[in-house]
Every structure is written in C-alpha cells, then in structure tokens.
Amino acid sequence: MARRAAQRSNSRAATLEDVARLAGVSIATASKALNGRTHVSATTRTTVLEAAARLSYSPNALAQGLRAVRTGIVGLLTSDLEGRLSIPILMGAEDAFGVGRTSVLLCDARGDAIREARHLETLLSRRVDGLIVVGARPDPRPSVGRDLPVPVVYAYAPSEDPDDLSLVSDNVSGGRMAVRHLIDVGRRSMAHITGDPSYGAAQDRAKGALAELAEQGLELAGGRVYFGSWSEAWGRSATRMLLSQTRGVDAVFAGSDQIARGVIDTLHGAGLDVPGDVAVIGFDNWEIFTTSSPPPLSSIDMNLETLGRVAAQRLSAALGGDLRTGVESLPCRLVPRESTTSG
Amino acid sequence: MARRAAQRSNSRAATLEDVARLAGVSIATASKALNGRTHVSATTRTTVLEAAARLSYSPNALAQGLRAVRTGIVGLLTSDLEGRLSIPILMGAEDAFGVGRTSVLLCDARGDAIREARHLETLLSRRVDGLIVVGARPDPRPSVGRDLPVPVVYAYAPSEDPDDLSLVSDNVSGGRMAVRHLIDVGRRSMAHITGDPSYGAAQDRAKGALAELAEQGLELAGGRVYFGSWSEAWGRSATRMLLSQTRGVDAVFAGSDQIARGVIDTLHGAGLDVPGDVAVIGFDNWEIFTTSSPPPLSSIDMNLETLGRVAAQRLSAALGGDLRTGVESLPCRLVPRESTTSG
DNA sequence: GCGAATTCCGAAAAGGTTTTCCTCAAAGTA
DNA sequence: TACTTTGAGGAAAACCTTTTCGGAATTCGC
Numbered sequence: 012m013a014r015r016a017a018q019r020s021n022s023r024a025a026t027l028e029d030v031a032r033l034a035g036v037s038i039a040t041a042s043k044a045l046n047g048r049t050h051v052s053a054t055t056r057t058t059v060l061e062a063a064a065r066l067s068y069s070p071n072a073l074a075q076g077l078r079a080v081r082t083g084i085v086g087l088l089t090s091d092l093e094g095r096l097s098i099p100i101l102m103g104a105e106d107a108f109g110v111g112r113t114s115v116l117l118c119d120a121r122g123d124a125i126r127e128a129r130h131l132e133t134l135l136s137r138r139v140d141g142l143i144v145v146g147a148r149p150d151p152r153p154s155v156g157r158d159l160p161v162p163v164v165y166a167y168a169p170s171e172d173p174d175d176l177s178l179v180s181d182n183v184s185g186g187r188m189a190v191r192h193l194i195d196v197g198r199r200s201m202a203h204i205t206g207d208p209s210y211g212a213a214q215d216r217a218k219g220a221l222a223e224l225a226e227q228g229l230e231l232a233g234g235r236v237y238f239g240s241w242s243e244a245w246g247r248s249a250t251r252m253l254l255s256q257t258r259g260v261d262a263v264f265a266g267s268d269q270i271a272r273g274v275i276d277t278l279h280g281a282g283l284d285v286p287g288d289v290a291v292i293g294f295d296n297w298e299i300f301t302t303s304s305p306p307p308l309s310s311i312d313m314n315l316e317t318l319g320r321v322a323a324q325r326l327s328a329a330l331g332g333d334l335r336t337g338v339e340s341l342p343c344r345l346v347p348r349e350s351t352t353s354g
Numbered sequence: 355m356a357r358r359a360a361q362r363s364n365s366r367a368a369t370l371e372d373v374a375r376l377a378g379v380s381i382a383t384a385s386k387a388l389n390g391r392t393h394v395s396a397t398t399r400t401t402v403l404e405a406a407a408r409l410s411y412s413p414n415a416l417a418q419g420l421r422a423v424r425t426g427i428v429g430l431l432t433s434d435l436e437g438r439l440s441i442p443i444l445m446g447a448e449d450a451f452g453v454g455r456t457s458v459l460l461c462d463a464r465g466d467a468i469r470e471a472r473h474l475e476t477l478l479s480r481r482v483d484g485l486i487v488v489g490a491r492p493d494p495r496p497s498v499g500r501d502l503p504v505p506v507v508y509a510y511a512p513s514e515d516p517d518d519l520s521l522v523s524d525n526v527s528g529g530r531m532a533v534r535h536l537i538d539v540g541r542r543s544m545a546h547i548t549g550d551p552s553y554g555a556a557q558d559r560a561k562g563a564l565a566e567l568a569e570q571g572l573e574l575a576g577g578r579v580y581f582g583s584w585s586e587a588w589g590r591s592a593t594r595m596l597l598s599q600t601r602g603v604d605a606v607f608a609g610s611d612q613i614a615r616g617v618i619d620t621l622h623g624a625g626l627d628v629p630g631d632v633a634v635i636g637f638d639n640w641e642i643f644t645t646s647s648p649p650p651l652s653s654i655d656m657n658l659e660t661l662g663r664v665a666a667q668r669l670s671a672a673l674g675g676d677l678r679t680g681v682e683s684l685p686c687r688l689v690p691r692e693s694t695t696s697g
Numbered sequence: 698g699c700g701a702a703t704t705c706c707g708a709a710a711a712g713g714t715t716t717t718c719c720t721c722a723a724a725g726t727a
Numbered sequence: 728t729a730c731t732t733t734g735a736g737g738a739a740a741a742c743c744t745t746t747t748c749g750g751a752a753t754t755c756g757c
Binding site: 369371382413414417418420 | 742743744745746747
Binding site for chain 1: 734735736737738739741742743744
C-alpha cells in the first residue's frame with residue numbers, strides 16, 4: 012500500500028531563529044539561553060527554553076560542527092565482516108565518549124583497500140574528529156596514512172607504521188594467564204592446541220604459555236605446540252593426535268574458543284570427563300561458544316570494550332594535543348567457568 | 355611515549371576558497387568546475403582540478419549538508435548487542451546506497467528506552483536523511499514516533515504501529531521451506547525442535563512447517579512441536595526426549611542453528627548418523643555454527659543483507675515522496691549442506 | 698563596424714549556529 | 728545631580744558550500 016507523501020507535520024525543522032522570534036528575543040540571546048551562557052537574565056532564559064520546547068527545537072549539528080572546531084563524530088573503519096570485534100570496541104568507545112556527546116560513523120571496508128580509501132575520504136570530508144581503525148586479524152596492517160588531519164588509533168590490529176598509535180591485546184600475558192590458571196587448579200601436564208601459526212597472536216599466546224610453564228618447571232604435554240587452523244575441526248583432529256601420542260594429559264589450553272569446542276567434543280568422544288579428567292580453557296571468551304558448550308568454557312577475554320574505551324581516551328587526548336605513538340598492549344582477563352573449575 | 359602535538363602538516367584543511375585562489379578564479383567558478391556543472395570552459399576546469407589536487411582539497415560535507423536538502427547520512431538504531439543482525443543489515447544498506455554516497459551512523463541502544471531516545475535525538479539533530487531501526491528480537495516493538503521529520507524503516511523487528519513501515523523475514527515460508535527440503539531429500543518422519551514459544555518467529559516457523567506437512571499428508575514426529583529455549587542445551591534435552599518417546603524419526607527441523615547443534619550432538623551420542631539416519635536442518639544460517647558443525651549444517655537464511663538493501667530502497671523511495679506503511683515480508687533462502695544431503 | 702547572440706565568470710545570498718563586541722539602560726557612588 | 732559601574736541584550740562576522748542572476752567579454756551575422 013503506497014500513498015503520496017502526506018504533508019509532513021513540520022515541513023521544515025524549527026531553527027534558532029524561530030525560537031528567538033517566538034520568545035521575542037534576538038538569535039544571539041536565544042543561543043546563549045539555550046547553551047547556559049552568561050549575560051542572560053533568568054526570566055529571559057525560561058522564556059527561551061519554553062519557546063524551544065514548544066517548537067521541539069533541536070539544534071542543527073551540521074551548523075554547529077561547521078562553526079566549531081569539533082564535530083562530535085568519530086569514524087570507525089573496520090574490516091571485520093562479522094562485527095565480532097567492531098561492536099564491542101564500538102560500545103567501549105561510545106561509553107568513553109558518553110552517550111550523546113559523540114556519534115560513531117561505521118564503515119566496513121570488507122578487506123578491500125580501494126573501498127577503505129573511499130570510506131576514509133568520506134569520513135574526512137565529514138570532518139570526523141578522529142578515527143579508530145579495527146583490523147580483521149590481529150597482525151600489523153598498512154597504515155591509513157601519516158599526514159591525516161585527524162588523530163588515528165589502531166585497535167586490535169596494529170599499524171605497520173611505528174609512528175602511528177596502536178592498541179592491542181597482550182596475547183603473551185593472555186597465554187601466561189591461561190597456563191597459570193590451569194596450574195592453579197592443580198594441573199601439571201598440559202597441551203596447547205592453537206590456530207594458524209602465521210598469526211602473530213597464535214605465536215604470542217604460545218610464547219606466553221611456554222614462558223609460564225618454564226618458570227614453573229613444567230614441560231608441554233605432547234612436546235610441541237599444536238598449530239593448525241582456527242577451526243573446531245582442527246581442535247578435534249589435534250586432540251585425537253594428542254591422545255594417541257601422549258598419556259596423562261590433564262589439561263588443554265586451546266588458542267580459541269572454537270578450537271576448545273572441538274577439543275571438548277573429542278575428549279567426550281574418548282570417554283574423558285571435562286574437567287574431571289582433562290581441564291580445558293579457550294581464548295576470546297566468545298559468549299556464544301563459552302556458554303553453550305557443555306560444560307561452560309573457561310576462557311581468556313581480550314577486553315575489547317576496554318580496547319574501545321582506551322581508544323576513545325587516546326583520541327580525546329590527541330585532540331587535546333597529547334599525541335602518542337607506538338604499540339600499547341592491554342591486559343587480558345581470565346573468565347573461569349566449569350570447564351576448569353569442577354565445582 | 356608521548357610528545358607534544360607537532361604542528362600538523364595542514365593545520366587547517368583546504369577550503370574551496372583556497373582552491374579558487376590558487377586557480378585564479380572565483381569561488382563560484384571553482385565550485386562549478388569541481389562539480390561538473392556547465393558554464394565553465396574546459397581550460398578553467400582543468401586549472402581548478404589541478405589546484406584542488408595540489409591542495410588535496412576535500413569538500414566539507416557539513417557545509418554541503420547544511421545547504422543541500424540531503425545530508426547523505428542515515429541512522430541505524432539497533433538494540434542488537436552482538437551485531438549479529440545489525441552488521442549484515444548495515445552492509446546491505448551500504449550496498450544499496452552505493453559506497454561513498456551515504457554514510458551510516460550506528461547507535462546501539464542496548465535495549466534501553468532512555469538511551470534509545472537520546473540516540474534518536476542525536477541522530478535527528480545531525481539531520482540524518484532517514485532511519486533504520488533494528489530490533490533485538492523479531493517481535494513487534496514500540497514505534498520510535500509517528501511524526502518524525504525523516505522517514506523510518508523498521509527491519510527484522512516490526513513496529514507496533516501499523517502506520518510505520520516494517521520489513522521482516524517471512525518465517526512462515528521459511529518453516530515451509532525447511533520441511534519441503536526435508537521431504538525433497540526423502541524424509542517422512544520429522545520432528546520440530548524450536549525455541550521460546552513467546553517469540554512470534556518460533557510460532558511462525560512452526561506454523562509454516564505444520565502447514566507444509568499437512569499439505570503433504572504427513573504427521574509431525576513426536577506429535578507436537580518441541581518449544582523450549584534458543585539454546586544448544588535445549589536442543590540436547592529435547593532430542594533425548596524425542597528419542598525416548600518416538601521411533602523412526604528420520605529428520606529434525608531445528609528452530610535455530612544453535613539448537614540444531616545440540617540436536618546433532620545428541621544424535622551422535624545415541625549412535626545415530628547425520629544425515630544417514632537422521633537429517634537435520636537449522637535456521638538462521640549463522641556461519642559460525644553451520645560450517646563448524648560436523649557435518650556442515652543445512653539452514654534457512656533470513657537474507658538479512660537483502661533486508662538491509664530493501665530498507666535502503668524504501669528509505670530512498672520515501673525521500674522521493676513514495677511513502678509506504680505496513681509490514682512487508684521478505685522471503686528466506688534455503689542453504690543446503692551435508693547435514694541433509696548425504697552428498 | 699555595429700547590434701545580437703553566445704560564453705564564461707563572479708558577486709551575493711542562503712543554510713543555522715556561536716561568539717565577539719558594542720550599545721543601552723539601570724543601578725550604585727560621590 | 729552627575730558620573731561610573733554593572734548587566735542584559737543585539738548586530739554582525741565567521742564557518743564553507745552551492746546556486747542564481749547579472750555583467751562582461753567574445754564571437755557571429757549582416
């Protein structure tokens with residue numbers, strides 16, 4: 012059912028001039044009254060506020076942004092198809108800026124450099140106050156450019172250019188944390204099954220895990236890190252391999268929650284209890300996997316909201332003149348659940 | 355490492371005036387040259403274009419939006435924490451508008467009405483051209499308001515107000531489609547295990563499934579629809595129930611991919627082969643579940659990208675004066691994989 | 698060589714807001 | 728009463744772009 016456009020109730024949004032006229036004052040006074048500036052008497056102020064309310068006046072942010080130094084818009088440039096990363100980061104940034112103070116313009120480049128350049132151009136022409144760039148995988152990515160007119164923060168995936176500012180999760184300490192937790196719950200013989208070795212994150216997590224083991228005087232079960240792919244299927248086949256090669260394994264540190272899922276499945280299939288016989292901990296703390304798995308999966312959370320929040324803070328600081336460069340690592344967080352804590 | 359703000363290379367972005375001055379023409383001429391308007395000689399045009407390139411001039415979209423009728427920004431107001439819905443819809447909308455022609459301002463209300471109102475206000479003050487509202491669950495939700503100055507399209511979750519325009523997935527035909535497919539692959543005795551019965555979508559999918567079964571003269575295995583919750587755990591327990599109550603089931607239509615996951619797990623646990631003994635089809639086509647499951651899971655896709663694309667089209671049409679109202683159902687799509695087609 | 702037609706270009710307004718500076722009136726002081 | 732101080736309110740500029748309309752310069756036809 013289609014109908015011709017009815018005359019919209021307010022064919023034109025009310026402007027400050029309309030408010031001023033209704034209140035019987037000048038535009039300047041109306042502006043001052045609405046913005047809580049001085050040099051306006053109390054009675055005049057209420058008159059103006061009433062007029063504004065009556066017209067349901069809403070200031071034109073475009074005009075404000077045109078005049079002001081800040082527009083109150085930040086761009087979020089992502090290549091993360093699923094939104095798995097961008098959304099938490101977005102929410103953290105929103106929190107840090109404060110609701111209503113800043114809006115986020117979200118662009119997905121879909122891994123395409125051309126599209127990214129286009130989006131970048133659009134964002135700059137919209138005069139965003141700053142830019143957060145979120146990569147799809149946690150490895151260094153090309154810089155979007157050195158001499159942009161606005162500050163840029165790279166989140167999750169660092170920039171290849173050391174003169175940019177990047178925020179990443181500290182995967183080394185995350186790996187440490189996982190092993191430390193397994194030790195704390197009394198495990199001694201643990202394997203590490205993880206994803207694609209070409210990912211820096213996989214290497215870092217393994218490095219942290221090995222370092223912690225070494226410090227505790229323990230050896231890695233199976234004698235090596237099982238690198239493979241970030242899939243449940245790999246979790247399954249690696250676990251089969253592990254079980255056939257080694258005995259007495261009492262814990263597995265999986266490089267992702269998906270892998271952990273495959274690990275648990277296979278352990279169950281072999282008649283082993285989790286965590287009774289083997290404790291399992293994942294990485295990412297992806298709710299959808301950690302809570303639906305039987306038993307609920309312990310995991311390491313990368314604190315993506317915090318990443319977003321800090322990104323927002325760094326952006327604000329940069330606008331205030333405090334520029335930083337280099338890669339900043341933010342700590343992960345342990346989320347223990349029943350797959351490691353039997354009780 | 356922090357350093358004082360270096361003098362930014364271009365402390366102020368180049369304006370049209372700068373371009374005009376460098377090209378030795380007036381602002382008006384520069385504008386016409388850049389926008390491909392007439393009344394500019396070819397030589398002047400190239401001069402201006404060169405000047406613009408040299409200054410890396412980028413028009414101020416704020417100023418453009420201030421003067422033009424359209425700003426080229428649409429707001430996406432969501433309550434979908436995970437981004438599971440918003441992102442595909444966003445991508446579809448982006449596709450329909452064309453990259454670079456329209457930007458999307460994304461706001462997450464997190465299910466909070468106050469926050470939603472705040473975001474709405476912000477979006478309106480930024481003079482968005484239109485609004486797409488995405489609900490968290492596919493049931494009617496309160497309208498954001500009747501007399502907004504911009505067109506609004508509700509996607510996924512329809513508005514309670516029939517005078518709004520809503521786009522939803524056709525869950526009834528989706529349910530039909532699933533059953534139809536199971537019949538096509540030779541199944542005769544199928545059960546339906548689905549989620550929370552308070553969800554309209556659960557009811558609709560069941561309705562479609564039952565209608566198709568009736569038309570084919572078949573009965574539902576187990577004698578009833580297994581309503582429960584949208585969890586893997588429910589998929590497991592419902593399947594145990596089903597297996598203990600009925601024999602000869604050769605197919606299960608699960609109301610979501612997560613439920614399907616639990617169903618398959620339990621079938622495997624009972625020594626049954628999928629799809630050899632029992633074929634399983636899910637709903638949502640959530641990649642992360644459908645491809646990691648062994649075997650890969652057939653599913654019904656709600657075509658969220660299409661939803662976003664159509665939303666964008668309806669918004670454009672509304673801006674052109676062609677307003678519509680009511681609820682528009684968009685078809686789902688079958689994605690067969692190995693859990694139903696033994697290959 | 699002169700009026701008319703044709704191009705090309707520029708001045709100026711509009712779009713909505715904020716801020717600076719100025720004026721004017723009222724209140725206070727000598 | 729005359730002068731200063733204080734405080735309220737307004738005019739106008741600035742932010743940057745697009746578009747309209749009029750003016751100027753060139754070309755063309757005769």
